[in-house]
Structure formats: structure tokens, C-alpha cells
Amino acid sequence: MKNIVFFSFTLLLTASIFVFYVVVNNELSGVDLLVIENKLLKHELKKSTLKQELIKFHFETYRQDVAEILPEVLLKKSKGERSFPLRSLASVTQRHSNDRVFSRLGKKLFIRGQRAFRLGGYKESVKALEVFVSDYSYSRHVIEAYSLLTESYYQLGDLEKSVKFIEAMVDQFPNHELTGFALVRMGTILSQQDRRDEAGQVYMTVMEAYKSTPSLRNQARLLLSGL
């Protein structure tokens, strides 16, 4: 009887220990610890992101403070070599937002001119594109604007201005494909004015200079043969 009680107790105890071990091991095994560590690291990451955001904000606040004070100082010391650091600082404190707004405005103007050109409103197109070319000369659309101006003036019958813009294209963007097409247009203008020799020379130039653009070469060759 005593043995039965003893064995039963031992069996029960062993089973309990086993169950307890399994439960505790699952709870606090290495995997669980890694999960907890992962959570902690994520939390730390969020915290450091917040700290970084705050530092950025304080830096921006400082920049705005400097920008607020600078105009007064610049008025007093804005001349000469000595004021260079101040002027340099002033250029840093100005945000680039104005540049972005500026470029967006420029693009809008270009699109307006382009749309007017497509619809045949050459006068309107010229009006928008001339402003665009003079005010946003750094824009990447400027070559297209020149090209459209050339064509618009040609359509309006103002050949002198059309040639003026073609020359500007040759000066500023000699290797661009659109300059090649503009030169073809120049050839057409010259041939219309009975200056066939000059037109022929222009077509020859296009054929030699724009060898990599077959369509342009073919067009120039065709026009040359028609002279």
C-alpha cells in the first residue's frame, strides 16, 4: 500500500515537473526572448526617429531665427568683401521652396504655350513661350520652347523672328536633335526667299552634323534634292 502511494506521488510529481518545464520553457525560451528583444529594438527605433525629428525641427527653428534677424544685419553690413560670410549665410537660410514654386510656375507657362501651339493659337503660344524663355531659361523645357517659338513665328509669317530663335538654338544647343529640325526649317525659309545656295548649305550641314538621326538626314536630303 505504502509503495503504491509512493509510486503514485512520484509519478504525479514527475508529470507536474514535466508540464511545468514545458510551460515555462515555452514562455521564456530563447525565441520568446528574441521576440521581446525585437519589440524593444522597434520601440528604441521609434524613439530615435522621434529624437531625430525633434533635432531637425530645432535646427529648422534656428534657421528661421537666423533668417528673421539677417535682413537687419545685412542692411548695415551688406557691402564689401567683409559681408561675404553674412551673405553666404543668408543664402543658406532661405529655403528652396521658392525654387520649386518657381520651376512649377515655369512648367505651367510652358504647358500653356505648348497647348496653344497644338490648337493652332500661335500668337498665344508665342506670348507664353517668350515669357517662359526669358524668365525660366534654366528649365529643361527651354529647348522645346525655342523649337515651338521657331515654328510659331514661321506659322505667323514672321520669318525674321523665326530665324532669330533658330540661331539662338544653334548657339545654345548645337547638338540637340530639335536644333537639327529647326535648321531644316531655316533651310525652308531660305529657299522660300530664293536663297537656294544658302538653303543647300544648311541642308548639307544638317546631313553632316546629325548623322545619328536618320529621319532628320532623310528629310534634309529630300529637301536638298528638291531645290
Next chain:
Amino acid sequence: MKRALEVFVFLAVYVLDVRVKAETVDPNEALIFWPSHCYNKTLPCTVKNLTKKSKLVHLGVEMSLSLNATVTLATQGVTLVSGILLIENNSNINVKTLYSDIKVNGAVLLKVTGQSIEITSLEGISEARRRGDEVFYSIPPGYTYIIGAVNSKGVADFEFPQSASFVSVVNNWSSLSYMTKPKFTLKAQEFRVSSINAGLFLSKTYKTIIERRIASHRKMLKRRQLNKVVKQKEIEGLRALFRKKNYLE
């Protein structure tokens, strides 16, 4: 029995590997604080919201933060660092942003975008002062003011007041508000009326401004034309004099 207990303790000591967690972290926590656990304890206290919306109470004023919005709570008010902040329920509190100071009186929706801050008055007349300026401008309900960075003159750029964009404001407002639906509907209807009135008033103002501009432009063109005529006459006179003097006529 005692022996069995001893055996159990002996086994337990060798088998168990008890580990203690370093810090309790709630993975679904809505807010992060800097310094840690500073909310309602120390000031200044920076709070970042990580959920769709969160409610904060500071200086007795309830405010709601959008996802990823960050504010710094201080003794003199709140600084909005990023995101959208909604303050409602006739509150009075000072809000600082990178480009402006706002005296909230009523309800406002503040939105920090990349380069500017949009202030929309939902209820009551709040006031805003741009950086570098001393004057506080009133913002009646239904109006939106946009203030940008400090320009080369030392003052923050300030756009002409606009009537609030009803749909976008109400979308932001409804997503952040803790009001009951019937109350919100009522407030939104009032705001709609305010924004329409603001639109009507501003359209009249714009019309007047544009008419003035057109008038001044016409005047300038007329003056130019007149100058042209005068110059033409002068040139003709000179030409006539030249021809007369040189016996060309």
C-alpha cells in the same frame, strides 16, 4: 514527504531558467514620449502619435493628433512639429509652429505640410502671427491662412486668406474628432455656411482687386500710348527741322 519536496526543489533549481523582462513594452502603443513617460509628469514633453488618431489633454484643452503627428507640450502652450492637430470644444491655447504663433480661440485645424502651415478656423475667431511680424491677424471661421518660411525680408511668407476647402477640411476634421455623430454633423453644417460666406466675401474682394489692377493696367497702357504719340511728334518735328536745315525740302 519532506524528502520528496527536497527532490523537487533540487530538480527545479537545475531545470528552471527564470528570465526577467527588462522593460514592459506594449507593441501596439499609440504614443511615444520624449523624455520617456513624460506625459502629465514633466514639461516640455514631446509626443508622437502612431495610430490613426489620439487624444491628448494639455492645460485643460483636449486636442487630437493625426497619424505620425508630433507635438511638444510646454508650460506656455503647444508646439506643433509635424502632422495635423485638431483643437475643438471652444478651447483657448497658444500653439507655436515653425513659421507662426497661433492664439486658438474656439476650434482650429492645423496642418503642417512640407514648406508651410495651413491654419483653418472651424469655430470662433482665432489669431495668427507670422514669424518676423508683430501683428496678430484674425482668422474667422471658414477661412484658411497659409504661412510659409521666412523670406529675404525677414518675415514669413503669407498667402492671401482663402475660403476653407470644405471637403478636405471636413475629411480631416471627421477623422480626428471625438465628437458624437449628430454633434459633428451640426458643427460641420455651421462650418459649411461659414466657408460659403468666406468664399462669397473673398470673391467680391478678389473681384475688386482685379478690377483695380485692370484699371491701373489700362491707365498705364493709355499713358504709354500718349507718350508714344508725344515722342512720335517730337521725332517728326526734329526730322522736319533736319530736312529744313539741310535744304532737303
